[in-house]
Amino acid sequence: MVALVHSLMRKRTMSSKLGALAGRYILGQLLDKDEMVSTFEGLDSKRNWPVLVKLLPKALTNDPARRQKLERLAERLAALEHPNLQSIIEAGWEEGVPYLIAEGIAATPLAEKMGQDWSVEQVARVVTQIGQALIHAHEQGLIHGRLSPQKVLLAADDSVIISELGLEAVLETPWAQVQEALMPYLAPERIQGWLPDARADVYALGVILYEMITGLQPDDSVEQALSWLREIAPEIAPELEPVLARALDKDPQRRYTTVGEFMADLQPILSRYLEPADSFLPLESELPEVSAPPDAPPPVLITPAMEGIPAIPMPEPPRLPTFDWAVFEQNLPAIPLPEPPPMPTISSEGIEFPTVAPTAFLEKPEEPPAPQKKKELAASPTPSSKAASSQGKFSPQLTQPNINTVNVRRGLRIVFIVVAVILLLTFVCCCWLIYASDLNIASTPLSCLLSLI
Template identity: 30%
Template sequence: MPSEERAEGGEDATEGRVLAGRYRLNKRIDEGGAGEVWQARDERLDRDVAIKILGPSADEAFRERFADEARRAASVIHPNVVTVFDEGRDGADAFMVMELVRGRTLRDVVADRGPLRPHEAARLVAQIAAALDAAHEAGVIHCDVKPANVIVDQQGTAKLTDFGIARAARGPREHELIGTARYIAPERIEGRAPTERSDVYSLGLVAYELIAGRPPNAEMETEDLLRVRLDGRAPSLRLARVGISEEIDRVVAKALARDPQGRYASAGAFARELLAASQRDDATGVLPPVTRPLRARGRREFHVDTTIALLAIVLVLVATLAIFASFQGRALDA
């Protein structure tokens, strides 16, 4: 995809292009610093797919790593992971072919709805955790877990995507700081290699954002944010949203521990504790329906019965007076 074409014609210059003689680009659905994502048609298998494209500005080393990570991501087969079908090159462009998920990112969900109920957030976190556990079992560390990289489809299934900067969990680990600063673990800021617990930290930040409705320290610039992440304590959900239980706050804070050894050993372990805590929190937060006490109903019925009795007494008195008046009238006539 030559940059001159993109500059002159924008999206129209690329729409309809066929990559590798097989994938026809139909619609650009996202773009960022690492490239673009397109909805495309696999004309060989007659199905819709999503394609991530690295443009000609990416250097050769990044292209090779992109292809390597596409192959690693393809090894992670799980219902909560966006499946990678293919990778290749077309001219100057490297591309990755993935499952097309029709839905919305968690970033968009939070932007539209604000904070989610803790139990709803925990169910989404549990699905992302299942995807991460599958990736870690396959030897892949994601390194960029964030709401924008989770798509929720029309059935409510969360799918983790964008393994483009993932790292091999087995073998040499790179120390280059790559990822989104707002969701990166403290040890990565220090230049240490990522581990599975680095992904747990990022998942903790996602959980925080879903429950609070915004990321921690949202008002900070990147430099200040990274400094606080290195020197400060784990952010507290109870300071961000009223009504959050101490248990939920404690579980999320453990996932966000400064020291990786202080975090949960796996994403699944974190998700299970968050689910349990949120279920207890939801149960205690639901007030029972207000019912009228039985004795109140009795008082009302007693009040009605008394009224009827009084009316009956009045009628008897009126009738008695009428009869008395009638007898008195007859006596006068006599």
């Protein structure tokens, strides 16, 4: 336990020294660590996206051949497009430490859920997705070689993502350094030094299937493991036993050669527990070729232009209605425009302003008056109407003020001013006399004058 804590502390110290990989990928919490790969949470600071950072051994840097393998693997993984395979964004080296940048996935390793009770439907859904992903990878020439529940990720929507595909061909992990937790999923020939191939992935997938159904890992004896299967899952054991016996065979020569063969035998058993959309579909390369019988006539393309076949007249398309704008414009009634309001005129007598209301030209034209009876007398014309009739239109004249009225008003103003001055002088004189009598002031010519007034 102490050694594990120290190793984690060293790995965190190394990640802090590395800083941002390639100037953009920031390392976070350590998620997984095995004998060769350490997986960290990461953040792409350039795009603000979560990523997974996988740090690989420094020994790859010193080996040009393995370094070249890693570069080619990163390119091939980046080109893979499958919903159940984790995609690789970038590969590189930072201070002599090789790394891989994978897409960030909110998922849980299958290893953390192996202890729970799985229904046959859940097992069928997970195993089917793993099989489809492995078949696609094998067709691209990529072998996993390190398949285990720790490398199988389960998302919230029950979709499966397989990580670290193809890394074993680059890492070449010695079997003595493999962790004890991964040993049950390692094919027996790998312990003898064989390189991983498709049969190694078949064995690992068979172990995962067996463990999800029984909750146990298969023993060294396949017969003992199958007896446990009959006791724990008797409803599915009779059909599943021969398929698992071949997938878990210790001899790779008697094992399934490809995952496609394994899934082809497993499909009839699992299809009863899957929805039609989840059932296993073979890839295009596995579909049988259908050829016509040798005595079948060649296909003939029949066309209407062939001799002896009358041409079928096609109905004419309906004509769209047309619209003649010229006719439309001719039928439009003429709209009389209102006359502009009369403008004021300037003459020698002054400025003459019209008395027509500003909105008079907007009103509707007056209807002609009804004919009057002969006995009715015509109204006497007014001076303004006479002037309008003489000029042909209404032109009001400016009214001149009366000169006599102006003179009378001016005289009244003068009289009022004179009376006001006299009253003011009388008041001042009275005040002076009263003041002089109180003080016994001798009479002066001014006082005599005031007394006379």
